[in-house]
Amino acid sequence: MAEYPAHLVREHQLFDGRTVTLRPIRLEDAALVREFLNELSGESKYMRFQKWVHAPSDKLIHFLTDIDYDRHMALVCTARHGDREEIVGEARYVANPDGRTCELGIVIADAWHKSGIAGLLMEALIRAARERGVQSIEGLVLAHNTEMLRFVRALGFDTQPVTDDRTTMRIVRKF
Amino acid sequence: MKKIWLDSYPQGVPSEIDARAYSSLNQLLERSCVRFRDRTAISNMGAPITYGELDGLSRDFAAYLQKALGLQQRDRVAIMLPNLLQYPVALFGALRAGMTVVNVNPLYTASELEYQLADSGVVAIIVLENFARTLEQALAKTRVRHVVTTQVGDLFPPVRRALVNFAVKHVKRLVPAWRIPGATDFREALALGARQVLGGASVGSGDIAFLQYTGGTTGRAKGAILTHGNMVANVEQVAAWAGGTLEEGAETVITALPLYHVFALTANLLVFVKLGGHNALITNPRDITGFVAELRKTRFTAITGVNTLFNALLNAAGFEEVAASSRGTLKLAVAGGMAVQRAVAERWQKATGVPLVEGYGLTEASPNVCANRFDLGKFTGKLGLPLPSTEVAILDEDGREVALGEIGEIAVRGPQVMRGYWNAPEETANAFTADGWLKTGDLGRMDERGYVEFSERKKDVIVVSGFKAYPAEIEDVVMLHPGVKDAGAVGVSDERSGEAVALFVVRKDPALTAEAVLEHCAKHLTGYKLPRRIEFREQLPKSAIGKILRRQLREEAARPHG
Numbered sequence: 001m002a003e004y005p006a007h008l009v010r011e012h013q014l015f016d017g018r019t020v021t022l023r024p025i026r027l028e029d030a031a032l033v034r035e036f037l038n039e040l041s042g043e044s045k046y047m048r049f050q051k052w053v054h055a056p057s058d059k060l061i062h063f064l065t066d067i068d069y070d071r072h073m074a075l076v077c078t079a080r081h082g083d084r085e086e087i088v089g090e091a092r093y094v095a096n097p098d099g100r101t102c103e104l105g106i107v108i109a110d111a112w113h114k115s116g117i118a119g120l121l122m123e124a125l126i127r128a129a130r131e132r133g134v135q136s137i138e139g140l141v142l143a144h145n146t147e148m149l150r151f152v153r154a155l156g157f158d159t160q161p162v163t164d165d166r167t168t169m170r171i172v173r174k175f
Numbered sequence: 176m177k178k179i180w181l182d183s184y185p186q187g188v189p190s191e192i193d194a195r196a197y198s199s200l201n202q203l204l205e206r207s208c209v210r211f212r213d214r215t216a217i218s219n220m221g222a223p224i225t226y227g228e229l230d231g232l233s234r235d236f237a238a239y240l241q242k243a244l245g246l247q248q249r250d251r252v253a254i255m256l257p258n259l260l261q262y263p264v265a266l267f268g269a270l271r272a273g274m275t276v277v278n279v280n281p282l283y284t285a286s287e288l289e290y291q292l293a294d295s296g297v298v299a300i301i302v303l304e305n306f307a308r309t310l311e312q313a314l315a316k317t318r319v320r321h322v323v324t325t326q327v328g329d330l331f332p333p334v335r336r337a338l339v340n341f342a343v344k345h346v347k348r349l350v351p352a353w354r355i356p357g358a359t360d361f362r363e364a365l366a367l368g369a370r371q372v373l374g375g376a377s378v379g380s381g382d383i384a385f386l387q388y389t390g391g392t393t394g395r396a397k398g399a400i401l402t403h404g405n406m407v408a409n410v411e412q413v414a415a416w417a418g419g420t421l422e423e424g425a426e427t428v429i430t431a432l433p434l435y436h437v438f439a440l441t442a443n444l445l446v447f448v449k450l451g452g453h454n455a456l457i458t459n460p461r462d463i464t465g466f467v468a469e470l471r472k473t474r475f476t477a478i479t480g481v482n483t484l485f486n487a488l489l490n491a492a493g494f495e496e497v498a499a500s501s502r503g504t505l506k507l508a509v510a511g512g513m514a515v516q517r518a519v520a521e522r523w524q525k526a527t528g529v530p531l532v533e534g535y536g537l538t539e540a541s542p543n544v545c546a547n548r549f550d551l552g553k554f555t556g557k558l559g560l561p562l563p564s565t566e567v568a569i570l571d572e573d574g575r576e577v578a579l580g581e582i583g584e585i586a587v588r589g590p591q592v593m594r595g596y597w598n599a600p601e602e603t604a605n606a607f608t609a610d611g612w613l614k615t616g617d618l619g620r621m622d623e624r625g626y627v628e629f630s631e632r633k634k635d636v637i638v639v640s641g642f643k644a645y646p647a648e649i650e651d652v653v654m655l656h657p658g659v660k661d662a663g664a665v666g667v668s669d670e671r672s673g674e675a676v677a678l679f680v681v682r683k684d685p686a687l688t689a690e691a692v693l694e695h696c697a698k699h700l701t702g703y704k705l706p707r708r709i710e711f712r713e714q715l716p717k718s719a720i721g722k723i724l725r726r727q728l729r730e731e732a733a734r735p736h737g
Contacts, residue, residue: 042393042647043601051663051723052394052650063721094719105720110601140722143633144392144616146605149572159572165726166618167635169572 002068008075008128014116018079020088022124025074029087030065032078036087041110047145048107050168064092071095073128077117088112091121093129093137102129104139104171113147122155126173136174143169176568176576180560180625185550187419192411192563194590199378199403201271203410203449204233211424211451219260219456220339221472222331226451229263232330232365236268239368241376244321246299248273248376251386253292253300253319254435255279255310258456260330261361262434263444265301268368270403273376275383277398278435281305285312286699287396292317295386295398295597301325301361305343307353314355325361326350327458380404386597387437389538392634394647398597399539401437408590409541410445412562417446420507420549421477426452429470429478431460437542438511438641442479442534452477460484463491470497476504481512481641483672486519489526498526505529507549511536512641513673514629520554530554535627537615539606541591544615545627558619558627565589569621574608582630585619586612635725637666637674639703644676646725649706652699656692658684663715663723667732669707677732678706681714708732 009023025033037045037056045053053060067074074092078085091106104125108118129137140162141148149159149169157173181190197203207216208230215223224232240246252269254276256262269276277295279288281303288309292300299321302310307324314322328339344350359367384406386398414421428447432439434456447454455473460466471493480488485508488494505527510520511534520531532549535558536542545559545567561567568576569583577583592613595603607613616634621627637644646664653662661681669675680692689709696705716727 041601042395043605046393046647049722050725052647052654054651054654057660060721092720096719103719105722139720140718142635143572144605144614146572146574162726165729166631166633167725 002070005069005128008124010124012120016115018115020117020120021078021080022075022120023078024069025065025067025076025090025092027065029076030061032085032087033064033076033090034061036090036109039109040107044107044110047142047148048105050140050142067092070132071099073125073132075121075124075128077121089117089121091125093125093134095134100133100135102134102137104137118151119155122152126155130175134175136172138173139171141169141171143167176566178561178566178625179579179621179623180567183548183560183624183626185419185548189415189563192408192415194404194408194411194564195380196411197407198380199270199382200384200406200445201267201376201378201403203407203445204267204271205230207448207451214424214451215453216448217260217263217454217456219258219458220331220469222260222335223453224260224330229267232264233267233271234373235365235368236264237272237368238371238373239364240269240274240299241272241374242371243364243367244299246272246274246321248378249275249383250299251275251277251295251297253277253279253295253297255281255288255300255302255306256325256435257281257303258430258434258458259303259325259327260456261301261303261325262456263454264330266434266444270378270384271373271376273378273382275386277386278388278437278440280433280435280701282701283309284697284699284701285309287701289313289316291388291396292319294396295388299323303327304350304353307355307358308351311353311355322355322358323361323364324355324358329361378403380407385437387538390636390643390645390648391602392636392645392647394645394651396648397599397602400594400597401541402594405541405591405593406441406445408564409441409543410449412564412589412591413442413446413543413546414449415563416546417507417549421450421452424451426450426477426506427473427475428452428454429457429473429475430454431457431466431478431480431484432512432641436512436641437538438536439479441541441543442509442511460487463487464493467491467493467497470494474504475501477507477509478505479509479511482510482515482519483513483640485510485523485531486516486671489519489522495526502528508532509534509546511542513638515554515556517554517556524554533557534559535629539593539613540587540589541593543591544587544589555626558629560625561627562589565591567621567627568612569619570608570612570614574610574612579623580620582618582620584633585615585617585627587615588612637664637676639669639674639676640672642703644704649676649678649696649700649704652696653678653680653692655699656687656695658682658687658691661715663725663728664706665725665728665732667708667729672703675707676704677708677710679710679712679715679728679731681712687711
């Protein structure tokens with residue numbers, strides 16, 4: 001069992017005064033992740049999986065929460081409501097077989113768009129990736145997801161067309 | 176930006192139109208009813224109604240909605256009819272009563288219908304009896320309080336009416352049994368309305384004329400908000416473009432595309448009503464023999480369609496003769512909705528002597544954006560020039576204009592562009608750039624003469640004979656089947672319909688058959704969205720992080736069977 005990288009846990013205050021926690025995902029987060037995905041709008045879910053996802057399957061939840069913190073790293077952003085914790089965003093990478101490059105994915109709860117947490121998650125994820133010697137981080141973004149494309153370009157990503165597929169853009173950031 | 180396309184305009188076509196030529200579609204109709212009172216406005220299966228009759232009937236229906244039902248201005252009224260005389264009567268009736276029209280595809284399944292009625296908040300609906308059973312199944316979860324039912328022959332002369340209605344019900348058995356308590360018969364509604372005084376609805380250009388539903392990438396259809404001003408502008412734009420070709424009070428257009436679709440609604444019904452023309456409605460163009468027979472009986476000067484329809488006509492027995500006899504009479508054939516195949520365009524011109532003029536548009540723009548010149552005399556293979564008072568830009572990922580000739584997303588500004596999507600602020604925001612350009616989701620380029628050329632689609636959408644099917648909606652339905660673990664839908668090219676849906680399924684139940692999947696789909700999806708091909712896979716191609724790789728699916732789907 002991989003060790004939980006507790007040093008990646010951080011608290012942040014957002015510009016609107018709210019406080020959130022960024023931390024690596026845990027196996028015990030399954031219920032929270034399920035809740036998070038269920039609450040996403042169809043649009044947000046489609047952007048993340050690029051297909052229609054109903055209720056997330058057990059297999060998907062397991063894939064998302066049972067990670068080794070090395071080849072597969074995931075950070076969640078959580079907010080507290082009293083003693084209840086809620087996931088409001090998550091970002092992850094999965095290493096490609098070559099071990100040097102990895103694929104990135106990020107999704108933010110609809111009500112938390114433009115709150116600044118996407119930037120925090122991406123910075124933290126990129127830091128974690130560099131720590132593990134990843135040389136470049138890549139992703140696939142729907143071509144009409146202009147908000148995401150603009151966001152990653154501001155973070156220093158290149159956006160490139162995918163051969164034979166105009167509906168998708170490849171985003172790449174080399175370290 | 177420089178409107179370089181203006182230099183390519185035919186002589187006499189203005190660069191700008193008066194978007195306020197009429198305060199509303201109601202004024203447009205009322206003026207035509209005065210000017211062209213005794214001319215035939217609409218005909219169907221040989222039965223005509225004049226502008227005067229259309230005026231009276233639509234007034235009666237308006238008064239029924241307003242007074243007998245007590246509906247308020249801006250209430251939503253749905254029309255679930257194929258192309259019949261009742262369609263324009265119901266349409267103009269609802270608009271004249273100050274209501275917003277929600278067009279419904281009569282071939283919808285109960286679940287599609289329920290979603291659209293609930294989302295738009297429809298309170299009253301007129302439906303052809305043939306589809307009343309579907310409505311009955313959908314009503315429970317909607318706010319619909321009033322149902323008006325009609326039979327095919329309801330506006331035919333008495334003897335014909337009785338014969339047709341009897342035949343549809345008892346000979347052809349086209350009306351599945353239905354029971355909707357409190358439903359009112361259309362003729363009864365007209366009679367009730369005739370006894371009422373229609374109150375003056377003050378309808379202006381900013382009032383919503385239509386919530387026109389169109390598919391969405393995330394699976395759910397969205398209602399484009401089209402105002403009277405949007406629609407009037409688009410009618411004026413098309414009429415200005417047609418100025419040198421079409422004459423007032425002298426045209427007959429074949430309306431075979433459904434009027435519930437925005438293309439025929441604007442290009443045929445509204446434009447030709449403005450011109451005092453005659454819309455010859457074809458109720459079922461799939462009955463190609465019947466269609467050709469109608470054409471043989473009608474002296475028509477214009478026709479609109481999609482590639483699929485023109486192709487079907489060209490292949491139909493007896494059309495050659497119709498085409499030959501329409502030489503000299505036919506002035507205009509317009510194709511929209513989907514790409515026109517050069518072979519079809521060439522065959523059409525050879526048969527009729529008139530080129531297929533391609534136009535381009537989308538529901539969100541009422542719908543016409545570009546058209547080829549009507550006087551060019553040949554098929555161009557391009558989408559055409561931006562219409563008067565229309566700006567088209569080709570944008571890069573950041574919303575900046577690309578250099579002339581380069582490929583980018585086709586974007587539109589103009590008085591015909593919708594206000595937004597009904598109750599969907601996020602989708603609305605995504606549809607426009609910061610500068611107010613409507614993003615079409617189509618990629619293309621503009622040449623140095625201002626012609627817009629289509630390259631490919633940016634959005635994941637499958638266009639089947641001009642109807643848009645979105646993979647997400649199909650996947651949503653398929654995954655409701657308990658025997659399905661995962662599903663992916665992609666478009667494949669299809670000779671007849673341009674594109675068709677191919678479906679890949681990962682089974683949960685190893686005994687699941689393609690027939691069972693198709694049967695399940697048919698319960699929830701209207702015909703054009705149904706998969707033409709179903710294949711089973713152990714898994715769908717996905718990236719490391721779990722995104723579906725549609726390109727790979729498309730490649731697999733493009734491979735021949737076996």
